[in-house]
Amino acid sequence: MSGRLHQMRSTSLLGRSEEERVSTARAEVTKRIKALGASGRVREAISALAGLANLGIQPDTRAATALVQACSRDMELAQSIFDEMFGEFLTPDEVSFAVLLRGYGALNPPDWQRIDTTLTTMRVKYGIEPTAVSFNALLEVCCRTSDIDRGQDIIDRMAADGVEPDEFTEEVVAKRRVLRSYLRKTIL
Structure with a gap:
């Protein structure tokens, strides 16, 4: 034994x-x-x-x-690698999608159509609901491009989805007074 x-x-x-x-x-x-x-x-x-x-x-x-x-x-290469790596072999997490969101958001102008497609794929194909991680990536794009209307829409979506901001959310909107105030009024 x-x-x-x-x-x-x-x-x-x-x-x-x-x-x-x-x-x-x-x-x-x-x-x-x-x-x-x-x-x-x-x-x-x-x-x-x-x-x-x-x-x-x-x-x-x-x-x-x-x-x-x-x-x-x-982003064409990044999307191709994402599709290859996360097709059959691995399951992406929200951070994986946030990388794509930031990448499409960094384009000039941001590729909002691809951003929307990425969010839909995240939800529908992988069953991942966006949290503050994803919304922060979107708000970063809005702040960088001074897209206040879209930023307010994103904050409204956070509120409607019941997504609580995290410590980074306020950091992200800190440079845009209008968005910072709107976030506080709407969610905080």
Whole structure:
């Protein structure tokens, strides 16, 4: 019995160390992808994610989201990577969608049609209801572009959906007095 117990413990430790190896590798690659993306080295970021496969490790949602963000200066590429990574292999989370929302919002002018499509996909295909994370991304775009009317519509939508602002919501609208006041009057 003690031999069997020892074998079970060893197997458990091996399983745990494998989990730790996978977790550590994913975290390191995600960090590297973010750094490469921030410096505009998109090809290297893509290669870094592919390197996980060479280690026999499936990317996770965080690594895939980091790659989408790294590619967000080219939204066609970012959307393509999103569709590829989150089609069959992974399930996106709200942060994954917020990256797309910010990317489409960073275009000049913002691509509101793609933003609406992204929100619809998030809700309908993946069953993710927007929280302050998504609404903050939209409000950032409105503040950057001085689109007060759309910003007020977004705040109204937050209120109608029962979405509570978080600590970042007020930060986002702080530079636009009209939106800051409207947020306080409508939700806070």
